[in-house]
Amino acid sequence: MKIFSGKQIYDADKFTIEKQQITSEQLMERAAIQIFNWIHSRLQGAQIKIHLFCGIGNNGGDGLVLARHLNEHGYNIDVHIVNYSDSRSEDFLINLDRLKEKGIWPNFLNEDATFPAIAQEDVVVDAIFGIGLNRAPDDWVQNLIVHLNNSQAFILAIDMPSGVFMQDMVPSSEGAIRANYVLTFQVPKLAFFLPQTGVFVEQWEILDIGLDWEFLQGMETDYELIGKNEVLAMYRPREKYSHKGTYGHALIVGGSYGKIGAVTLACKGSLLVGSGLVTAFVPKCGYLPLQSSFPEAMVLTDSAEEKISNIDFSISPNVIGMGVGIGTHPTTAQALSNFLDNNTIPLVLDADALNILSETPGLLDKMPAQSVLTPHPKELERLLGKWENDFDKLRKVKEFSQKYDCIVVIKGAHTITVYGNRGYVNTSGNPGMATGGSGDVLTGIITGLRAQGYSALHAAIFGVYLHGRAADIAVGETGFQALIASSILDHIGKSYLDLFKVVEPEDAKEEKGK
Numbered sequence: 001m002k003i004f005s006g007k008q009i010y011d012a013d014k015f016t017i018e019k020q021q022i023t024s025e026q027l028m029e030r031a032a033i034q035i036f037n038w039i040h041s042r043l044q045g046a047q048i049k050i051h052l053f054c055g056i057g058n059n060g061g062d063g064l065v066l067a068r069h070l071n072e073h074g075y076n077i078d079v080h081i082v083n084y085s086d087s088r089s090e091d092f093l094i095n096l097d098r099l100k101e102k103g104i105w106p107n108f109l110n111e112d113a114t115f116p117a118i119a120q121e122d123v124v125v126d127a128i129f130g131i132g133l134n135r136a137p138d139d140w141v142q143n144l145i146v147h148l149n150n151s152q153a154f155i156l157a158i159d160m161p162s163g164v165f166m167q168d169m170v171p172s173s174e175g176a177i178r179a180n181y182v183l184t185f186q187v188p189k190l191a192f193f194l195p196q197t198g199v200f201v202e203q204w205e206i207l208d209i210g211l212d213w214e215f216l217q218g219m220e221t222d223y224e225l226i227g228k229n230e231v232l233a234m235y236r237p238r239e240k241y242s243h244k245g246t247y248g249h250a251l252i253v254g255g256s257y258g259k260i261g262a263v264t265l266a267c268k269g270s271l272l273v274g275s276g277l278v279t280a281f282v283p284k285c286g287y288l289p290l291q292s293s294f295p296e297a298m299v300l301t302d303s304a305e306e307k308i309s310n311i312d313f314s315i316s317p318n319v320i321g322m323g324v325g326i327g328t329h330p331t332t333a334q335a336l337s338n339f340l341d342n343n344t345i346p347l348v349l350d351a352d353a354l355n356i357l358s359e360t361p362g363l364l365d366k367m368p369a370q371s372v373l374t375p376h377p378k379e380l381e382r383l384l385g386k387w388e389n390d391f392d393k394l395r396k397v398k399e400f401s402q403k404y405d406c407i408v409v410i411k412g413a414h415t416i417t418v419y420g421n422r423g424y425v426n427t428s429g430n431p432g433m434a435t436g437g438s439g440d441v442l443t444g445i446i447t448g449l450r451a452q453g454y455s456a457l458h459a460a461i462f463g464v465y466l467h468g469r470a471a472d473i474a475v476g477e478t479g480f481q482a483l484i485a486s487s488i489l490d491h492i493g494k495s496y497l498d499l500f501k502v503v504e505p506e507d508a509k510e511e512k513g514k
């Protein structure tokens with residue numbers, strides 16, 4: 001599913017209004033009725049106090065339309081206008097008049113206003129700012145936001161949590177509504193998925209307001225949300241008349257004394273996603289543990305006992321996963337540098353291989369084109385230097401990807417795979433995955449997919465999805481705390497099977513934003 005910028009959404013708005021020959025005010029009515037239906041189907045007329053906080057733009061307009069419909073259905077509402085500017089939008093004004101015609105006089109909040117008391121059992125509808133926010137709210141509006149956040153009431157945000165920008169950072173951790181639920185129009189918004197702004201969105205759901213589908217589909221976007229439908233299009237079926245040679249040979253290079261397990265996990269990941277063969281290249285101390293714990297893997301050893309010192313092998317793998325458990329010893333760094341001088345085999349680079357690349361001048365230039373890098377936040381910082389915020393981080397990663405023609409997998413709660421100017425935001429995965437070894441499994445998975453002929457970009461996007469989905473299935477048996485990297489491995493098979501499971505309507509609900 002595509003993720004659009006604010007400008008693209010306004011363009012789609014405009015196009016839809018012209019094509020469907022409706023007014024913007026009718027589109028607002030349509031959008032707000034969707035919100036009303038959502039609330040009404042849940043509350044069924046319950047007399048809970050609903051406080052609607054409406055700005056003076058179209059997000060506020062949505063709030064006013066909603067207030068009218070709630071009132072018509074007998075709900076117990078209080079409407080507050082957050083009067084942060086004199087530039088009220090036309091559709092806001094139309095709907096303010098309509099509300100007044102119904103005998104509802106909103107409470108106008110200005111700079112010196114006392115904020116209304118809100119009880120914990122009340123519901124707050126946040127319609128202060130939507131996608132139009134373009135500068136930090138005034139201090140008093142920020143104070144109101146803090147007041148609402150502190151109320152402990154359930155907060156339902158319309159379109160965006162107020163204070164969260166479409167393409168910039170929230171100025172302070174107190175600067176935006178912490179929404180329990182966001183009902184967002186038509187398309188997901190990038191800010192929902194970034195660590196610094198995603199915290200303002202506990203759950204989200206898309207409401208279809210009938211923006212022109214063809215127009216939306218025809219637009220190129222910088223970001224895409226990756227779920228089952230998107231990865232199914234990448235899936236490569238197994239052929240009947242195939243053999244292990246058909247599915248490639250993955251080589252995992254890594255390990256050092258005390259970190260051979262990382263190589264084992266990566267090798268298992270490669271084979272479990274379907275690589276035909278997997279070989280490990282490890283220091284001598286890794287030979288016995290690997291051979292005894294994972295008989296499916298072949299093992300080659302370095303001449304050194306405890307660390308990689310010379311990456312030299314006589315096989316012809318079609319991809320190499322490099323770096324898990326490898327350490328940053330100068331001998332190993334030199335071995336990696338020497339290896340890169342002559343290597344043309346596609347690479348997946350992780351862990352200390354990335355640290356060596358960031359610390360050794362000139363080494364990044366030696367990466368073959370289309371290498372896949374899988375850094376966690378600290379490794380990414382070593383590669384890029386510091387960033388100001390998540391949006392700045394994405395800009396920097398895109399530049400880096402273009403400069404080195406590589407794919408960067410920014411690991412996190414919503415892992416984002418970046419290639420060139422595009423980012424692919426993953427939707428699978430859970431906090432149980434924050435555990436030692438889960439990154440090694442991912443490296444193995446991506447390497448194993450690449451070995452089978454997936455392009456570097458598809459191997460990264462699909463691999464990240466499968467990895468997260470395996471963990472989502474596993475967590476049902478283990479809970480977050482007891483989920484370990486091996487549990488992810490154990491559920492890779494089920495995550496493949498899950499791709500072809502038909503989603504029942506009830507399950508479909510669970511697939512929405514969590």
Ligand SMILES: NC(=O)C1=CN([C@@H]2O[C@H](COP(=O)(O)OP(=O)(O)OC[C@H]3O[C@@H](n4cnc5c(N)ncnc54)[C@H](O)[C@@H]3O)[C@@H](O)[C@H]2O)[C@H](O)CC1
Nearest residue numbers: 013028057058059129130131132133134135136137159185
């Ligand atoms: N296609 C759709 O998705 C539809 C969306 N609708 C709703 O419209 C809003 C966007 O409305 P807009 O009037 O453009 O912006 P906002 O209401 O978010 O903001 C109001 C207005 O205020 C100005 N402004 C921005 N930042 C500040 C600030 N810090 N202080 C003061 N004033 C500020 C700026 O000029 C904004 O224009 C969208 O989110 C939906 O809720 C339609 O109802 C239906 C179609």
Ligand SMILES: [K+]
Nearest residue numbers: 126129160162
């Ligand atoms: K809002």
